[in-house]
Amino acid sequence: MKIRCLVVDDERLALEVMEGYIERVPFLHLEKLCSTPLQALDFLSRNAVDVIFLDIEMPGLSGLQFLQTLRNPPAVILTTAYPQFAVDAFELNATDYLLKPIPFQRFLTAVQKVQSKQLDQATSIATAEQGVKPSEGHIFTKSGTKTVRIDLAEILFIEGKxxxxxxxxxxxxxxxxxxxxxLLEKLPAEQFLRVHRSFIIALAKIETIERNRIVIDKTEIPVGDFYRDALTKRIGLY
Structure with a gap:
């Protein structure tokens, strides 16, 4: 599955760098290079893309202002030479925030996030069609040839193998x-939280938290760096 890319930047050199990076990644396809947000807006009115690489500091209309005009934006990876915009970027749900000059390795990490989200969405669609069905207080899931009922109150944690x-x-x-x-999409958000690439936990079943480990039923569960802030915020509600 190709990820369709749009690049918006007022600097020609930056456009050339991003074009070269996109060409090096097999699952990316460059749809358009735009030197102004208005060019990008016109292109998006007639075309769909999966990710926008968006410069922040541009004359006339900044990248952040442009992003706020989009009603249903695709994934957005912000690019800038200024680190002070990071908070604004994530408040606008940007997928990532790249500081110029952008190393190729850092670029690749960002686009892999987009790819991962696309795969999750595809899996979720398949799941909705044939996998897990939610109901009040329990879910049904397929296990081998059987469909099994699981009460939500019984779940301690879920582990990806x-x-x-x-x-x-x-x-x-x-x-x-x-x-x-x-599975996470079918579980009540107030009861369950993903804390690691391979683990979802039932918040009510937490026994202790120490450093980067949660203990549930004598089992130590790691907390991934990407998920630590979300866990901290959720625990603060209790």
């Missing part, structure tokens, strides 16, 4: 082919 997912409860572990992201 290489080729399957394990739902851990006090009494049993249920194996399913549904992805972690697919």
């Amino acid at each position: 290489k080729d399957h997912v394990l739902i851990h409860t006090k009494a049993r572990n249920i194996s399913t082919q549904v992805s972690l992201s697919g």
